[in-house]
Amino acid sequence: MNQNPFVILPGITPEELSFLQQATAGLSEVQLNSFKFIYQGKRRSPQDILLFTLIGFVGVAGVQRFMIGQIGMGIIYILTAGFCMIGTIVDLINHKNLANEYNAQMAMESVQMVQMGTF
Amino acid sequence: MIDLLKKNIELIFWTAAILALAAADPSAQPHYTICVFKLAGINWCPGCGLGHSISWLLHGDIAASLKAHWLGIPALAIIFWRTGQLLKRMAIFKASQNYEPS
Numbered sequence: 001m002n003q004n005p006f007v008i009l010p011g012i013t014p015e016e017l018s019f020l021q022q023a024t025a026g027l028s029e030v031q032l033n034s035f036k037f038i039y040q041g042k043r044r045s046p047q048d049i050l051l052f053t054l055i056g057f058v059g060v061a062g063v064q065r066f067m068i069g070q071i072g073m074g075i076i077y078i079l080t081a082g083f084c085m086i087g088t089i090v091d092l093i094n095h096k097n098l099a100n101e102y103n104a105q106m107a108m109e110s111v112q113m114v115q116m117g118t119f
Numbered sequence: 120m121i122d123l124l125k126k127n128i129e130l131i132f133w134t135a136a137i138l139a140l141a142a143a144d145p146s147a148q149p150h151y152t153i154c155v156f157k158l159a160g161i162n163w164c165p166g167c168g169l170g171h172s173i174s175w176l177l178h179g180d181i182a183a184s185l186k187a188h189w190l191g192i193p194a195l196a197i198i199f200w201r202t203g204q205l206l207k208r209m210a211i212f213k214a215s216q217n218y219e220p221s
Contacts, residue, residue: 072197079190080166083136084154090132097126101208 005036011045015100023107027114035114042106044068046099053095056081056088064091068102126212130205133198137177145174145183169194 006012006020024035044067052064062077082088091098124131156164172191175184184191 070201072193073201076166076190076194076197080169081156081164084156086153087132090129093125094129097129 005032009040009043009045011047011099013046013096013100015096016103019100019104020107023111027111031114035110038113039107039110042110043103044099046096049095049099050092053088053091056091057085061085061088064095064098068098127205127209130202130209133202133205137173137195137198137202140170140174141177143174145171145178145187166190 004017004021006017009016020039024032027035049064049067052067055061055063056077060078061080061082062074065071065074065077077083077087080087082091152158154164166188168188169190172184172188173195175181175187176191176195181192
């Protein structure tokens, strides 16, 4: 019985584990190894998102949105101080969902890259 | 139910915000503000007027919208786009829930 290779990822959530298992279902052993390397570089831990959201209370709001590739949202957050801080609070509550959403996209991209053989 | 709220809090937030701005009357005298900076006495901010701008836009007055804040149009577009994305995600999630594990 092998241990799941993804459980060592920092701050991994059950949802993330389940979409990773779905994404990597068709990969061989060698492909799975290169997937791990690519995905590790791309993923954002939920804790990082939480910390970057907290910056919104003391400095620049919206860093978390830039982190997960939502540039337009990030610009609005900066200019409105995180929608007068309400948006920042929403993102605090929602940080795990934001991380999962981004990580699911990155998992898909990583699988594509592995299958193209570009690594 | 609570789980549904937690999963879709961002979607609920954007929808509520847009509905509130559509229901508000942008020409009315400002009566209260939730802006922390304005309450602290800082009267200039690069985002000041954005709420009015979006509200005018939802009432169909583009000239007044641009006068309030030039970023209103792109901001509304970005919020709509994000809402659409979240709706799409919710639909995908719902579809994935319908599979009966055999």
